[in-house]
Amino acid sequence: MITIHDLYKSFGTKQVLSGVDLQVEQGESLCVIGQSGTGKSVLLKCILGLTTPDRGRITWQGQPLDRKAFMAGFGMLFQGAALFDSMSVWQNVAFRLRQRMSDAKARNIALDKLARVGLDAGVADLMPAELSGGMAKRVGLARAIADDPSVIFFDEPTTGLDPIRARAINTLIRSIVTETGAMAITITHDMESVRAIGDRVALLQNGRIIHDGPVAEMDHATALADFLGGGVAK
């Protein structure tokens, strides 16, 4: 379980997070939504340790977050896939595996994971520049699950994809999360993704979580209705 308690973060005079409280259970899929610039990505970067919060606490299984141990057990799909462009597809997927096993073994696991995201062995030796946006996302997803993580983060997983590919990625993410039993935290502003991926949805507005509830009930939530209507929630 990850618990975020009273998290604050500002950049210069701009207060981005103003006391965020969140809790995510193992096996649960949480979607954090909000308008552009509300601090969704900053929240994610604080959890990942890519940005240091000004104040607040993040705990993992009830203990203060030990970054090194935590990092070893999670996977991350970046908005633009963030594949290493000097490495082939299989080397990207097997990046972490190659640090502790032979290339042959790591490549076999990478091919398995590529197959899991619907890519055949033919793409394994391509370079990232040769992939379409949808394929790059799938490779990014294969890299995120390569080490069988217990927590997976998704940053805007469908941004930049056409509706058909976006739907395919959403379906894939949901099936992987269900199949692996991993905790999933998704940052998105795509409500299709929320419905497809999430068990719970949290709305971040003005640096605070102003709604946190099950996806099944989100059509009845006033704060979400305001957000979906394009207005600013009170």
Added chain:
Amino acid sequence: MTPIRSVGRVALRLVRGIGAVAIFAAKGLGGLRPFPARALMIQLIQIGWLSLPVVGLTALFTGAALALQIHSGGERFQAGDVVPAIVAIGMVRELGPVLGGLMVAARVASSIAAEIGTMRVTEQIDALVTLSTDPVRWLVTPRLWAAILSLPVLVAVGDIIGIMGGWMVGTGSLGFNSVTYIANSWAYLEFWDVASGLIKGAVFGLIVATSGCWFGMHSSRGAAGVGRATTGAVVAAAVGILAANFALTGLFFK
């Protein structure tokens, strides 16, 4: 009070900046465990081997031009014969390391900053962190050590080619005897002349790679951010080389 405060603020910012860059370079130099043999080899080729043509051509033309200048200037006080010795000393002490360093700065600092800057803006560096990999150890360490090891070799090769440039002009158009020219080139050279130039080369290598890596790692968003990082890296490396050259020359030959 306000102008004094402003000067103080600028001075503090400058000192803080230099301190941050120094810590960054120290972290980069200290990341040799586990030893990044493959990455180091790739960078030695990128930074050292591929810089040979530009450094060699620069040295060749500089040595040739230096011979013409010294001969023409020396003739005014009947000292035209000193061309071989002055070309040799000038190349190994000063022009070899400085021009070699500047050419490598133009070629390598920009390319390092562009490569790492692009990785920064496309979140590849964040991806490294999430894959339990230290970006400094992965990206900076091999580049710093490759530049430190490559530059002295490039300077040595540049020195030889520069002296050969002077020899070509000296024997081809200034009427020097080939054997005498080469003998005079070596006769006045001392060990410390050569060693100081090689040490300068290693320091300039550190400056070039640190500039490229620092500006790349701190690149701001978008293509414009990478462009600014590239320009900043080259300017900082060039100014750093000239300033360090002055300081080292004072230290070695005062």
